[in-house]
Amino acid sequence: MKLSFHGADRDVTGSCHRIELAGLQLLVDCGMFQGGRELDAENAEPLGFNASRIDAVLLTHAHLDHCGRLPLLVKAGFRGEIICTAPTAELTRIVLNDSARIAEEDAARTSRRRGGAGAVKPLYTREDVEDVLKRFGRVVGYNESIALGEGVTASFHDAGHILGSASVLLQVEEGGRRRRLLLSGDIGNRGRPILRDPAPPKADIVLMETTYGDRQHRSxxxxxxxxxxxxxxxxxxxxxxxxxxxxxxxxxxxxxxxxxxxxxxxxxxxxxxxxxxxxxxxxxxxxxxxxxxxxxxxxxxxxxxxxxxxxxxxxxxxxxxxxxxxxxxxxxxxxxxxxxxxxxxxxxxxxxxxxxxxxxxxxxxxxxxxxxxxxxxxxxxxxxxxxxxxxxxxxxxxxINGFSAHADQSELLAWHAAAGGRERTILVHGEESVMAGFASLLGDVPVSMPEPGSELVL
Ligand SMILES: [Zn+2]
Known part of the structure; x- marks a missing residue:
């Protein structure tokens, strides 16, 4: 299998990971880069892969930094299926429409300010979001397995981060060998109200977020x-x-x-x-x-x-x-x-x-x-x-920092210990120094910290 990294690599927003296995091209998340206005340009850049070749998007949750570039993916030719839990599908509709509305309003304001100097186009519009919603296909419950193709299944596991959030487990049969790849999505902070705690399954290869890999939350x-x-x-x-x-x-x-x-x-x-x-x-x-x-x-x-x-x-x-x-x-x-x-x-x-x-x-x-x-x-x-x-x-x-929806260092370590990742653990979605520090806590597990745009063959 081959993984390539198109966002949230050595950074915390714009999560987007491409996986090629058993003849399929899958995307886990397609998020927006967030922060200052300078990131608008980064969002508008080409995705770095051929969108029309992607068979399916497995969406971990509805936060904009995980779903925000879906309209750009569809505009670039994606015609596959978006698969997620039922709350994620509903919340993504709300989040994308809000994002499109802000983009439309910003563009209109800038156009007015520029007067005759030419209209500015929004990154995407609510009409573009409608096209994304048509791509939503199967909804899955936690721990249910669905077939993606010959010998490939996916299942969604409670990530305890926001309503409907999931870690995605891909299981593939390749050359008589069964391998399990787990992509964490965002991992929740235990003990928060409303949601259950994260419950990762076992996997050989683990790709995980490390946003707060360097700190402990207050209770x-x-x-x-x-x-x-x-x-x-x-x-x-x-x-x-x-x-x-x-x-x-x-x-x-x-x-x-x-x-x-x-x-x-x-x-x-x-x-x-x-x-x-x-x-x-x-x-x-x-x-x-x-x-x-x-x-x-x-x-x-x-x-x-x-x-x-x-x-x-x-x-x-x-x-x-x-x-x-x-x-x-x-x-x-x-x-x-x-x-x-x-x-x-x-x-x-x-x-x-x-x-x-x-x-x-x-x-x-x-x-x-x-x-x-x-x-x-x-x-x-x-x-x-x-x-x-x-x-x-x-x-x-x-x-008040203790409300974080993200696991802290000890929770990330506990999550990793439960998930395994002994063949390889790939760290993403964290600032570089944080990931390096976190990697040093994982003992003898082989660790990768991919550069944006890089590939990893496993
Ligand atoms: Zn999130």
């Missing part, structure tokens, strides 16, 4: 306590809490914790909570449709007749006018809005209205890539640029 409970205390302190100062959050997974987790805290009395029962993100609202609806993907605790909440993501003071705002209305609230509210890295979306309005007040707080609950507004604020910027204005940063800034 989830310590992070929940920090969140609740930060909100409580802000309410006592009569300020607002702004939580920039990824619409997918992190927002549902935060709602889950807020529901628990309002039920237990740690926060006021009728605490006004605004979920100001049409995409997050749609995502909550998908979550509600797939309780069979929840862990035991979340199912117990449902069995008790409660909504895991609901509370009396929660208002979900889809409409723009309702969103603008939130800007008039001087204090006492929790506002959850995207985007998580503050590169776009409604959160930028809420930051503009709240960053300048020392009674308010901004709580970062997720990863912030270099070059993003979130990272600038986290790194202590005293002023930031918003809507052409210099906005002073006077609000209390909290960064």
């Amino acid at each position: 989830v409970q310590a992070s929940v306590d920090e969140l609740i205390e930060a909100i409580d302190a802000t309410l006592k100062r009569h300020g607002n809490v702004v939580i920039p959050s990824f619409a997918l997974e992190r927002t549902q987790e935060i709602l889950y914790y807020l529901r628990e805290a309002t039920e237990s009395g740690r926060l006021p029962r009728n605490l006004p909570v605004f979920l100001d993100s049409p995409m997050a609202v749609s995502t909550v609806e998908v979550y509600r449709r797939y309780p069979e993907f929840f862990d035991e605790n979340a199912r117990a909440v449902l069995a008790n007749g409660s909504d895991p993501f609901g509370m009396p003071g929660l208002r979900m705002t889809r409409e723009h006018e309702d969103s603008m209305g939130i800007n008039r609230i001087e204090g006492g509210a929790v506002i959850i809005a995207g985007s998580g890295m503050c590169t776009g979306g409604r959160v930028r309005h809420h930051l503009r209205h709240n960053l300048g007040h020392d009674r308010s707080a901004v709580i970062f609950v997720g990863f912030a890539a270099r070059g993003t507004l979130a990272r600038q604020i986290i790194d202590g910027a005293r002023y930031v640029q918003l809507f052409g204005e210099q906005v002073p940063v006077r609000a209390h800034i909290h960064t």
Whole structure:
């Protein structure tokens, strides 16, 4: 078999791996490069392989850095089948449409600014996304095996990362020899709410992510306590809490914790909570449709007749006018809005209205890539640029890292020990120094850290 690497190699976004085996060409993920605007150009570059030759895409999960270049793949001639779990199929539709909408709006804005100098085309449009949705074929449950071709099967195994996320196991019979190749996708952080813990199968060859291969997370409970205390302190100062959050997974987790805290009395029962993100609202609806993907605790909440993501003071705002209305609230509210890295979306309005007040707080609950507004604020910027204005940063800034949806070093090691990977372990989806450090912890297992665009014959 031959593997080639077209993204997330010695870096953390743009996951895309091509596997040639038994006469098939398969892709596991086709994600977008994310971070600063300079990566737009990288996304627009040729994929590095002939898209029309790809037989199937096995999609691990719906995060943009794993599915975001699917429209480009289809535009480049891919006519095969996209295979994934049912929640991944639904969430990918939401994620891609959101990404296309942002690209369309950005292109329209740039075109207006350039005046007569020529229109700018978006990377892809919502029409292109429609073409992707037509390529979705079989949906698979966890641990189900499906045939891809002569002697080749695939199965999806719970990765515990976001709803429906999976590691993909390919089994191939080649020259009378059976081999198992496991591609991790993103590996979840154990002990988080809603989802079950990752459960990798055994494999000879393992390709795995190493995003947090160099660090240990604080316990989830310590992070929940920090969140609740930060909100409580802000309410006592009569300020607002702004939580920039990824619409997918992190927002549902935060709602889950807020529901628990309002039920237990740690926060006021009728605490006004605004979920100001049409995409997050749609995502909550998908979550509600797939309780069979929840862990035991979340199912117990449902069995008790409660909504895991609901509370009396929660208002979900889809409409723009309702969103603008939130800007008039001087204090006492929790506002959850995207985007998580503050590169776009409604959160930028809420930051503009709240960053300048020392009674308010901004709580970062997720990863912030270099070059993003979130990272600038986290790194202590005293002023930031918003809507052409210099906005002073006077609000209390909290960064809570323990909510990570990614496994930390010891969890990655445990995952690897369970999966095996004794024939070869391939490290991807991590910054270079992190991967090298992680590799040194794997003992005598042969390790590869492929360069982007390189090939590996096994
Ligand atoms: Zn992910």
